[in-house]
Amino acid sequence: MDSLVEQLRPHLPEGHRVSLAPCLYVFPGMSRAFGPDLHVADAEATRIRSSRLPGHALSLVAELTSASTADVDRYDKVECYGVAGIPVYLLVDMQKGSLTVYTAPSPQGYQQQNTVLLGPTVNLPEPFDCPLDTSDWKA
Structure with missing residues (x-):
């Protein structure tokens, strides 16, 4: 995740910040809230006095699966x-x-997905529009 933070930081949308801090995001019409492993969000929209942050402020989320969270990360x-x-x-x-x-x-839901084995560089779309090198990520 540190590698991801370092690579994303120069390409953040205006006014957004990247964080690994535990935060719980809520989404209208959804009964569950989620705390992504890594999140990029509008800094101003997340400066509120609540333990539940607005999901609409997010521009990117990243999840790193583990045996106990893989199904929730892959589907829910x-x-x-x-x-x-x-x-x-x-x-x-x-x-x-x-x-x-x-x-x-x-x-x-998402209309596009691109899956690659860890190792190559992939290009992230707008609003980031940057390469993401996964060569040092190990499974």
Whole structure:
């Protein structure tokens, strides 16, 4: 995750910040809240006095799977984040040794996904528009 933070930081949308800090995001119409492993959000929108932050402030979330969280990360969060309109969801699947980049959110969920084995550089779309080197990420 540190590598991801370092690579994303120069490409953050205006007024957004990247964090690994534990935060709980809520989404309208969803019964669950999620705390992503890594999140990029509008800094101003998240400066509130609540333990539940607004999901609409997110521009990117990343999850690093573990044996206990893999199914929630692969299915529940893909659906929630896509329907909520988060532009980019990065799923680093440590059990499969892969990275999936979900993009083009819609009311039906993400419309595009690109899965690669860890190792190559992948390009992240807007609002980041930057390369992401996964060569030092190990499964």
